[in-house]
Amino acid sequence: xxxxxxxxxxxxxxxxxxxxxxxxxxxxxxxxxxxxxxxxxxxxxxxxxxxxxxxxxxxxxxxxxxxxxxxxxxxxxxxxxxxxxxxxxxxxxxxxxxxxxxxxxxxxxxxxxxxxxxxxxxxxxxxxxxxxxxxxxxxxxxxxxxxxxxxxxxxxxxxxxxxxxxxxxxxxxxxxxxxxxxxxxxxxxxxxxxxxxxxxxxxxxxxxxxxxxxxxxxxxxxxxxxxxxxxxxxxxxxxxxxxxxxxxxxxxxxxxxxxxxxxxxxxxxxxxxxxxxxxxxxxxxxxxxxxxxxxxxxxxxxxxxxxxxxxxxxxxxxxxxxxxxxxxxxxxxxxxxxxxxxxxxxxxxxxxxxxxxxxxxxxxxxxxxxxxxxxxxxxxxxxxxxxxxxxxxxxxxxxxxxxxxxxxxxxxxxxxxxxxxxxxxxxxxxxxxxxxxxxxxxxxxxxxxxxxxxxxxxxxxxxxxxxxxxxxxxxxxxxxxxxxxxxxxxxxxxxxxxxxxxxxxxxxxxxxxxxxxxxxxxxx
Numbered sequence: 001x002x003x004x005x006x007x008x009x010x011x012x013x014x015x016x017x018x019x020x021x022x023x024x025x026x027x028x029x030x031x032x033x034x035x036x037x038x039x040x041x042x043x044x045x046x047x048x049x050x051x052x053x054x055x056x057x058x059x060x061x062x063x064x065x066x067x068x069x070x071x072x073x074x075x076x077x078x079x080x081x082x083x084x085x086x087x088x089x090x091x092x093x094x095x096x097x098x099x100x101x102x103x104x105x106x107x108x109x110x111x112x113x114x115x116x117x118x119x120x121x122x123x124x125x126x127x128x129x130x131x132x133x134x135x136x137x138x139x140x141x142x143x144x145x146x147x148x149x150x151x152x153x154x155x156x157x158x159x160x161x162x163x164x165x166x167x168x169x170x171x172x173x174x175x176x177x178x179x180x181x182x183x184x185x186x187x188x189x190x191x192x193x194x195x196x197x198x199x200x201x202x203x204x205x206x207x208x209x210x211x212x213x214x215x216x217x218x219x220x221x222x223x224x225x226x227x228x229x230x231x232x233x234x235x236x237x238x239x240x241x242x243x244x245x246x247x248x249x250x251x252x253x254x255x256x257x258x259x260x261x262x263x264x265x266x267x268x269x270x271x272x273x274x275x276x277x278x279x280x281x282x283x284x285x286x287x288x289x290x291x292x293x294x295x296x297x298x299x300x301x302x303x304x305x306x307x308x309x310x311x312x313x314x315x316x317x318x319x320x321x322x323x324x325x326x327x328x329x330x331x332x333x334x335x336x337x338x339x340x341x342x343x344x345x346x347x348x349x350x351x352x353x354x355x356x357x358x359x360x361x362x363x364x365x366x367x368x369x370x371x372x373x374x375x376x377x378x379x380x381x382x383x384x385x386x387x388x389x390x391x392x393x394x395x396x397x398x399x400x401x402x403x404x405x406x407x408x409x410x411x412x413x414x415x416x417x418x419x420x421x422x423x424x425x426x427x428x429x430x431x432x433x434x435x436x437x438x439x440x441x442x443x444x445x446x447x448x449x450x451x452x453x454x455x456x457x458x459x460x461x462x463x464x465x466x467x468x469x470x471x472x473x474x475x476x477x478x479x480x481x482x483x484x485x486x487x488x489x490x491x492x493x494x495x496x497x498x499x500x501x502x503x504x505x506x507x508x509x510x511x512x513x514x515x516x517x518x519x520x521x522x523x524x
Contacts, residue, residue, distance in 0.1 A: 065094045072100060076107060084184035092185050101200060104181060105207050108174050112208055116170045117216050123163045124217055153226050160227040161293050168300035171208055178204050205304075212304050224297065224318030225325075228362065231294055232326055236354050239285050279353050282361035291361050298363050319362055323355045324380050331384040339396055339403035344412055347381050379416070386413030390423050393455075394430040397448065400455045407458050414459075424468045431469070436476045442486045449473055 068087035075084050091100055182197035217223070283291040298315035330350060335343035351374070359365060359373045389396065389410040396403040396410075414420060435448055449470070456466040477483045 064090065065096065068094070069096070073103075076104070084181055086184075086187075088181065088184035089187055097185060100181070100185065101203070104178065104200070105203055108204060109207050109211050111174075112170070112211050113215050116167055117212060120163045120167055121217050123159055123166075124219070124223060153230060156223055156227040157230060160223060161297055164297050164300035167212070168303040171205075171303050174204060174208065175201055209304055221314050221318050221321070224301075224314060225321040227297065228319050228322035229325060231362075232322055232355070232358050235282055235286060235358055239280060239354060242280065242285055279357055281357050294362050295364055316363065319359060320376070323359065323377060326355060327351070327377060327380045328384050331381060331388060335385055335388055335406075335409070337392070337395075339392075339399055339406035342405040342409055344381075344385060344409045347385065348378065351377055351381060382413045382416045383419070385409060386417050386419045387422070389413065390419060390426050393423070393427055394434060397451050397455045400451050400458075403455075404458060407455055411459050420465070424465060427469050428472060431473060436473065442477070442480050442482050443490070445473070445477065445480075446483070446486055446490065449477070 068090045071085065071087040072091060075087070088100060091097065178200045179197050182200050183193055186193040186196055281291075282294065298319070301315040327347075331343070331347060334347060355377055356370065356374055359377075360370055363369065363373075365373060386409075389406055392406075393410070396406050400407070410423075414423070431448075431452075435445055452470065452473070453466060456469065457463070459465065
């Protein structure tokens with residue numbers, strides 16, 4: 001008998017529709033097909049052309065945008081540099097304003113990277129920056145030191161103002177073009193035009209400043225520091241001559257610098273010194289042309305911009321390096337190995353007369369800026385003088401009490417700095433190296449200990465420094481067998497200053513001996 005025929009299966013698409021669900025493959029496949037026959041993402045309505053819009057208008061809009069963009073690019077690259085027209089406003093209406101701004105900034109970066117910054121590098125290298133680039137980090141110090149060959153650095157007098165002026169002129173020209181572009185993008189809206197001009201100018205300065213910092217001369221700060229150091233040296237020399245003084249005369253010395261007065265109660269730590277009534281300015285001493293050239297360097301670098309750590313900070317960093325180097329040299333010349341007069345008052349008078357006036361002219365400082373720079377330079381002098389006195393304090397103790405003015409200098413510096421730890425460590429090391437040695441006589445060690453007590457009491461009446469410094473000295477004297485004999489000889493001989501040992505505080509007294517109770521002999 002013939003076999004029964006198998007029932008044929010329906011197509012999958014029809015099978016899915018029979019089941020009443022939309023889970024079949026055919027249903028998913030057909031859902032991606034729109035009524036117009038074009039595919040579109042699931043869940044989104046298909047594109048339907050606007051019947052009110054004439055056919056081909058989108059093509060016309062695209063053609064207008066392309067034509068406007070070509071016109072803008074041609075205007076940007078034209079010789080007139082910024083003759084923008086109606087195409088900029090049309091691009092803004094088409095939503096392409098951000099593209100225009102991005103193109104303008106990128107073209108500015110390319111121009112500075114390819115033209116202006118290589119020109120500045122070539123200018124500095126042709127004058128000698130490349131040959132002495134290894135010493136530019138210490139350029140200000142080398143220029144400031146007396147007796148150095150100044151011809152090696154004379155080229156900075158011309159190269160720095162010229163290079164900065166050319167770079168600033170290129171930035172000004174770009175900023176003018178940015179203002180024209182903002183006006184062309186918003187011709188009928190003054191508020192939008194002003195906002196766009198400010199935003200574009202800010203972005204331009206940031207971009208150019210960053211390019212100058214990253215692609216410009218690496219030795220720019222050192223070159224500017226050398227320029228400021230030479231200018232400061234010339235201003236100081238001319239100012240001294242204007243007052244009828246020679247190069248070796250100490251014009252800032254006063255008779256009161258040799259008198260020590262304990263005026264800590266009259267001079268609180270947080271109180272600032274009063275500003276001087278008047279000092280000759282750079283324009284009074286050097287003339288208007290010299291002063292304007294000096295100020296043009298900082299103003300030109302500020303025009304380049306760049307924000308924090310950009311080209312605008314190069315001038316302040318270079319000036320601070322030059323002035324700090326000058327302060328360090330001045331402190332060394334005025335105070336090194338001279339303990340019989342106070343150096344701090346004359347240094348502060350020199351600060352007001354020379355570096356502060358120079359900084360006001362170089363940076364165009366107002367009263368607030370002058371006060372800020374005065375505080376920074378004062379701290380540099382306090383720190384440098386305090387460090388110098390600490391390094392020489394062993395010699396100060398040896399010459400005490402004739403060295404009381406030097407002790408007073410250090411006392412004032414410690415009140416305004418954080419050099420206390422350095423003082424204790426340096427003095428303890430100096431005593432260990434130069435005094436507590438086997439070949440030193442015990443009598444000399446005891447005499448030095450007596451002078452140390454007197455000097456440190458004048459330096460720190462609280463006795464904290466003395467207690468820290470004298471600990472290894474007393475421990476060393478306890479180990480000496482002839483310590484008691486020398487102390488008794490000193491007392492019996494009625495030597496001058498022996499009462500300091502007996503009148504010392506209990507913690508700092510001559511508690512010496514061999515450890516079996518004989519240490520009370522000193523007090524006897």
